[in-house]
Amino acid sequence: MSIFVIGYYAFLLIGSCLAAYFNKRSVFLLLFSLTLVSFILGIVGGTSALKFVAISAGVLAMAAMVSYAFREFLIMMVSDNMAKELRTAPLTAAFGMFVIFTYAIAGIFAPWIAPFGEAEVISSAFAPADQNMLLGADQLGRDMFSRIIYGTRNSVGLSLSATTAAFILGAGAGMLAATKGGWFDQFMGRFADVIMSIPSLIFALLMLSIFGSSMIVIICAVAIIYAPRVYRLTRAVAGDVVVMDYIEAAKLRGEGTGYLIRKEILPNSTAPLVAEYGLEFCFVFLLVAGLSFLGLGIQPPTADWGSMVRENATLISFGELTPLIPAAAIALLTVAVNFVVDWMLFRSSGLKEK
């Protein structure tokens, strides 16, 4: 029994006793079940398993503190109305916002943050980390850290533009269908059904095999694949709005379709559409990452997270974690966006009930 193990169990037990004494039921349940699981883990995995648990708990606590601080920071920065909304945000949503904020900074200011260029060969292949290179070099001797920073810009930028394209296409068609109705509505609905019954990754692969893989093709392919999903939701949301009296009034005033969509329907369906944008972004981001991982996405030497994982995958068989950092970056951003979307969905549904 090392000091670490004794301290570990002492901390857990004292923590659970305190929680029980102060009637914090959920904290007690969490701590005590963690203690019980640790007994088993400790017997099976030894001290290293316990250390792993301790480190992950520490990371979680750090993340919680950062998100708390960031939420307070945001509350101070924005106007009163926004601050009231933000106060209701759970820590997970604050964490999501913090991650998105960090990625945005990294993406926008990539050339200033990254110590080297994205295609600059500075050392030998797979050189280990030193004081120059934070994470070592990749398979061609380029700085891994710089490439990850530049990758933010390329991967996220591509997914953002693809999602936006899908959104313009899908939401535009959805609102048009809701206002026009009739055969256009019917036709678009069936068309969306057909596109949606082809698995997305397969459809993307099909299009890339035909048109080759360039940025434009990827954006178009993703837009075609995801527009029907956006269309479905927009059609449903706009369908509820279209039957309202004020739309009737606007129609009687003799307003055109363009005015109806821009001034009446769009402002009344923003909340679900914004949440949908976040969700679609996650799907698109994962799809684009998958395509790059398969070597069919953004072409080298442009830095991109999906292809970086593939190019450096050989390092994994030597027990190295570095090739997984870009993959973790993908996962982290997707989780973050999901957290924020969860909160927004909850908020918009809560507002509706009032």
Add this chain to the structure above:
Amino acid sequence: MGDILGLVGKRLGLGAIILLIISAIIFFMIELLPGDVAQAVLGQGATEENLAALRKEMGLDQPAIVRYLAWLKGAIVFDFGTSIVTGGSVASAIGERFANTLFLAAYAAMIAIPISILLGVLVALLRNSIFDRVANVVTLSFISSPEFFLGYILILYFSVKWGMFPAIASLNDGMSFGDLLYRTFLPALTMVLVVTAHMMRMTRAAIINLLASPYIEMARLKGVPPWRVIVKHALPNAWAPIITVIALNLAYLITGVVLVEVVFVYPGIGQLLVDAVAKRDVPVVNACCLIFAATFILLNLAADVGAILTNPRLRHPK
């Protein structure tokens, strides 16, 4: 029973029509390409006579609609023509690999379905507790991770650091069934992680939806014990959503397998598709896409039909 058969027949017909449209989309998209297959095979330096001869041999001098019908006729009896790159029959290249993919998907489903439904019901019963929230965050992280991330993490720990399972799922003919299960364990586990997360969330949502309905409250108010509420009142009505959840996730398993197969170098149809796309081997890509789409549609149909069979209310659409 007659009306059920009619409904199922109608759905099957609809699926067949969608598949037909998809086959047309797949086929005619290639027509948009500048140049044609003959050009692709012979390269830029080919003479006009050579091109014409090959076009004649491959039937490319026929109008597109005739070729489409010929291709469709072949596809119905699993004859997808010959590969441009290898020159071999596409059907024979796909056959065995498709069986491998189905095996992997079935393996993952066998583990994932019981676990996720059990956990999903459990989390629904414990909703809003700390366990529910932890489960929510954990499943969300699994869903948000790209498959290759999970796959490589499993390789890093289970095969490189602890040496418990092989990192590459290579198959050979004389393997025993146990050996097969052992070698394909990591790819199966990767898919189990993703699918379990999806299914848990969907099961949880379905059950919570159900528990909010008035007759459950009625049962509770008249003093039925909690486990009996679940088994007698909730479960019979929960089958429809749960079957839908299972079928949708099976569809996901069949198509989401592409990335997992590439990570673990598993000889399945997904790997074949990716290779064919990289080499622009159009007949193989067409055949793979058609098979994937057909499986996807079939499983979605199964979800529909399952829902209709277990929920009599759906048999009488208003």
